Amino acid sequence: MSAPNGSLLSVQGIAKRYGPVVALRSADLTVQPGEIHALLGANGAGKSTLVKILSGVFPADAGSVAVNGRTALLRKPGDSMAAGIATVFQDPALIPDLTFSQNLRISGLARDDVMPWLERMDLAHIDFDLLVGDVPLAFLRLLDLARALAHRPQLLMLDEITAALTTDQAEHVFDVMREWKEQGRSVLFISHRLGEVLAMCDHATILRNGSHVADFALAGVDESQLVTAMLGEELVEELAESAEDAAVETGTLTKAFDTPVVLEARDLRLRDKVNGISLELHKGEILGLAALEGQGQDQLFQVLSGDHRPSSGELLVNGKRLNARSPYDAIRNGVVFVPADRQQALLPQRSVRENLTTPLYNRVRKWFTLAGDEADRVDRAVARLDIDVRAGSQAQRLSGGNQQKVTVGRWLASGFDILLCFDPTRGIDIQTKAQIYDLLRELAAAGSAVILYTSELREIPLVCDRVLVIYNGRIVHEQDAATATEEILLTSAHGLEEAGA
Amino acid sequence: MTAVTTDPLASGTQPGWRRWLRRHGWTVGVWLLLGALIGYYSTLIPAFGSFQVASIVNSGAPLVFLAAAQAVIVIAGGIDLGVGGMLVLTNVTAARFMEGQPFLATLLIAVTIIILAAAVNAGVGWIINVSRVPDIVITLGSLYFFQGLALAVLPNPGGGTSELFRWIFTGSRRGIGSNPYPAIALIAIVILGLAWWLGKTRSGLSLYAVGSNKTAAYLSGIRAARVKIVSYAIGGAFAAMAGLATTAIAGRGNANTVGGNLTLRSVAAIVLGGVALTGGIGSVIAVVPAGLILFFLNPILSAMGVDPNRAQVVQGVLIVLVMMVTGLIEWRRRRTT
Numbered sequence: 001m002s003a004p005n006g007s008l009l010s011v012q013g014i015a016k017r018y019g020p021v022v023a024l025r026s027a028d029l030t031v032q033p034g035e036i037h038a039l040l041g042a043n044g045a046g047k048s049t050l051v052k053i054l055s056g057v058f059p060a061d062a063g064s065v066a067v068n069g070r071t072a073l074l075r076k077p078g079d080s081m082a083a084g085i086a087t088v089f090q091d092p093a094l095i096p097d098l099t100f101s102q103n104l105r106i107s108g109l110a111r112d113d114v115m116p117w118l119e120r121m122d123l124a125h126i127d128f129d130l131l132v133g134d135v136p137l138a139f140l141r142l143l144d145l146a147r148a149l150a151h152r153p154q155l156l157m158l159d160e161i162t163a164a165l166t167t168d169q170a171e172h173v174f175d176v177m178r179e180w181k182e183q184g185r186s187v188l189f190i191s192h193r194l195g196e197v198l199a200m201c202d203h204a205t206i207l208r209n210g211s212h213v214a215d216f217a218l219a220g221v222d223e224s225q226l227v228t229a230m231l232g233e234e235l236v237e238e239l240a241e242s243a244e245d246a247a248v249e250t251g252t253l254t255k256a257f258d259t260p261v262v263l264e265a266r267d268l269r270l271r272d273k274v275n276g277i278s279l280e281l282h283k284g285e286i287l288g289l290a291a292l293e294g295q296g297q298d299q300l301f302q303v304l305s306g307d308h309r310p311s312s313g314e315l316l317v318n319g320k321r322l323n324a325r326s327p328y329d330a331i332r333n334g335v336v337f338v339p340a341d342r343q344q345a346l347l348p349q350r351s352v353r354e355n356l357t358t359p360l361y362n363r364v365r366k367w368f369t370l371a372g373d374e375a376d377r378v379d380r381a382v383a384r385l386d387i388d389v390r391a392g393s394q395a396q397r398l399s400g401g402n403q404q405k406v407t408v409g410r411w412l413a414s415g416f417d418i419l420l421c422f423d424p425t426r427g428i429d430i431q432t433k434a435q436i437y438d439l440l441r442e443l444a445a446a447g448s449a450v451i452l453y454t455s456e457l458r459e460i461p462l463v464c465d466r467v468l469v470i471y472n473g474r475i476v477h478e479q480d481a482a483t484a485t486e487e488i489l490l491t492s493a494h495g496l497e498e499a500g501a
Numbered sequence: 502m503t504a505v506t507t508d509p510l511a512s513g514t515q516p517g518w519r520r521w522l523r524r525h526g527w528t529v530g531v532w533l534l535l536g537a538l539i540g541y542y543s544t545l546i547p548a549f550g551s552f553q554v555a556s557i558v559n560s561g562a563p564l565v566f567l568a569a570a571q572a573v574i575v576i577a578g579g580i581d582l583g584v585g586g587m588l589v590l591t592n593v594t595a596a597r598f599m600e601g602q603p604f605l606a607t608l609l610i611a612v613t614i615i616i617l618a619a620a621v622n623a624g625v626g627w628i629i630n631v632s633r634v635p636d637i638v639i640t641l642g643s644l645y646f647f648q649g650l651a652l653a654v655l656p657n658p659g660g661g662t663s664e665l666f667r668w669i670f671t672g673s674r675r676g677i678g679s680n681p682y683p684a685i686a687l688i689a690i691v692i693l694g695l696a697w698w699l700g701k702t703r704s705g706l707s708l709y710a711v712g713s714n715k716t717a718a719y720l721s722g723i724r725a726a727r728v729k730i731v732s733y734a735i736g737g738a739f740a741a742m743a744g745l746a747t748t749a750i751a752g753r754g755n756a757n758t759v760g761g762n763l764t765l766r767s768v769a770a771i772v773l774g775g776v777a778l779t780g781g782i783g784s785v786i787a788v789v790p791a792g793l794i795l796f797f798l799n800p801i802l803s804a805m806g807v808d809p810n811r812a813q814v815v816q817g818v819l820i821v822l823v824m825m826v827t828g829l830i831e832w833r834r835r836r837t838t
Contacts, residue, residue: 055720057720076722076724077719077720077721078724081722087720089720091716092717093716093717093718093720093721094721095710095713095714095717095721096713096714096717096781097709097712097713097714097781097782098706098709098710098713102709103710105703105706106703106706106707106718106721106723108703123510125510125511126511127510129520130510134509135509135510136509139509139510294509
């Protein structure tokens, strides 16, 4: 086969299908030595599949891969490492029940191999005897990165590494990427954050529906051009229109809500994580929450969704005190939760329909079959969310975006008053994001109330009516969402400014 | 710039010994429980002495080895219902071929049996990999297969072994006496060696890795399929050790011993020893006292004047209590992190 001269990685015509679902039709990718190359595409475009094939997780059905001009057979992860490719996956590949130092050992590495990289990421003080299971996800990604770098790969593949990282952690990753590039080695970078892509990458390869659609040098390109290439012309126009509608809608909604308060928190506390949070949520309102990683938002949602009892403080739903012992109590009172991690919400081996009806089990009166009315609700939820049910026999076969739609759809089918969304669009493509945000606005217009925590600050003015910023378990900032710029939110999220605009 | 209040990566304010205790508390606890039970037993028996100690250690040895076999496989994310069958099969095979042989020949036969048992059980692991049938189903099959094979090897109880071979496992040429040291030394060497391999070497840690998170292990370049085969091979070798110990103690083989019961006791022992049935967690060093305790309950209860048939009730309650305590510890740990 003829690899272009001197390219580090040359992928041609890779195809992969899972049963009836075609994940990749024909993917081409060429990475030169000493470049940072972006792999872009909407969810379901086949990026993750391509990364997994290049990592040797599973073999391709067709096509060829060449590294340094030599054909490489990637049948297992070891083959890929031997060929000089190291990957940091979205779910860190570290063993939770072993210490960090034991994790290095099973990869055949010593502390000294990773130490230079840890130093560069300000993690040199790490205790190597910590159990990996006790380390928060953001740090795990960085540890996994250090481990990948220690193998000194020719090509480093980073799959959505910056999702869930704080700004300064992401900066460390960028520093490392730049250094890797200076050493004449390459990085394949996958991110939904186009700003990062434009700032860091030299070239981009774009996949759409499992096929290679474009390659470009990124100098002088702007975000809208990338989006156009990723989604195709027509979709972009559609999205732009709906974004305009959204702007108008939010504009009209930005007023003090005079609708009744449906959820009220009074001085909620949970150990040292939630330090006295009080808030009011009105009917028909979307309340945004912004915070850096680990500021108590996880625990706040656990309390609100009935998963954890607060150490003190009280929670009122529709003016009535809610003393939930488990999510069951919260759900019965109309408070439902959409987690960031789809795995916490889905029954992966069961069908999409079954997943959608799970919350209905509590009220199935006629045993054995779901009543016709309930089957209708499921159909409506599938249609409303535009869920791709081709792979419907098992929810785990769906793409991440479709899985997230199912986690929201479950509640549509069963009904609710208050929807708690914890970063529902993490690692999801623009198109699905737009659908989910549209849906939230529609639900609010129909009288539901929504609390939305999102790690993507720029989306807050688009979706929310009001925004609260949490720092160190306290609310440090409150304002109308329409005027909440990324700068304001970031500044207060770092706890640098006690009272904002 | 970011005001970080607590650093999740630093070793923190906890002193080292507290963390050591948190991680190894279970092991320490099971050893202390064994010590306490022996202490209590010595007050029940007027003539408590080296004979009693020897009888506990010698007779408990097969269960200790069998529990170690089960522990290795469970740590790697499997479960082997066949270990009891393997014990019976190796017990009768040894008794049949060792009868009337000189010491060196019996030793050679023992080594051969261990190697064969490892190879056969590796085959069981291989079948699980290839067929993708759950471990519990395939090894239910291997349990009956080994048991049936044992009856074919030695239809009636009998056979024998050399006196010196009996001494290795029991400290006595007749299989019964008051010298516990050879058995203690044998258990200590074999189990410490196994623990060192599991906890310190790359190949041993791979077992924990696969049992803890198979996907992450695979992505780290570990060959999960190979690890499963290795864990079953080592399990087979340790089940053979248990079978050989049984031959040495009894001086003969008995294919009528019910292997399934032995398997269940091995599972009970690893649960008491703190090995997580979900894989990835546990120490073979804690499995030793756990196996001895389970064996030891019978003599204690009979010394207390309890009907031996009730001993099983106590064992059952003990296992459930242990599981409840494990659950409680895990719950508290999750609350504090």
